[in-house]
Amino acid sequence: MAKINLTVNGEKRSADVEDRTLLANFLRDELNLTGTHVGCDTSQCGACTVHVDGRAVKSCTMLVAQAEGCEVVTIEGLAKNGKLHPAQAAFTECHALQCGFCTPGMIMTTAALIKNHPAPTDEQIVHGLEGNLCRCTGYLNIVKAVKRAAELQGK
Ligand code: FES
Ligand code: FES
Missing domain, CATH: 1.10.150.120 ([2Fe-2S]-binding domain)
Structure with missing residues (x-):
């Protein structure tokens, strides 16, 4: 297990996670941000794309531990002040x-x-x-x- 700290959609989050936890699964299963879809789990379809420090990343290819200290934005966090991106x-x-x-x-x-x-x-x-x-x-x-x-x- 590892303790991780990151920011998701502007909110600071901390959690104890298994070392092998993928960012996609953390977002969906721990934070209930199910707008991040998992289509293939093998880095091909892009349904799981989120932003990590401003870059588009396939979240099924990244361990949540690799996002330590990062700013993550998911589809749920893209609209600002009620206005669509x-x-x-x-x-x-x-x-x-x-x-x-x-x-x-x-x-x-x-x-x-x-x-x-x-x-x-x-x-x-x-x-x-x-x-x-x-x-x-x-x-x-x-x-x-x-x-x-x-x-x-x-x-
Ligand atoms: S789930 Fe298909 S690329 Fe991540
Ligand atoms: S997979 Fe159905 S709209 Fe793209």
Whole structure:
């Protein structure tokens, strides 16, 4: 067991965890933040993407112990003061989801992508989303939503 301290969605959290606990499982099982989805558990689908110190990370690939002292943001913490993040607003506006399983991870990846590329090209979007799989949408509206998110971010 290890004692860990980290910040999740702006709140300081401490817990005793088994050394092998994955960040994804900690968020879902200990903190009940079930917006972080687990689709594959093998680092392929991106449904579990969260931000760790501002970077998009697949939380099924990281031990919670590796997040010691870090700032973690999940889909539940992305909206601020009741206002959707531009990525959330754009996915809604562009109908960039169907079943929604991939959506939290897509949105977390998009939020990080438009921070690094405020006016992303198609190539940057495709490259940026290559670690996130969607089995429903065919990706066209997701790419549109990323572009729209960048526009909304600039307003
Ligand atoms: S559950 Fe983490 S990448 Fe699929
Ligand atoms: S909307 Fe169903 S997996 Fe992407």
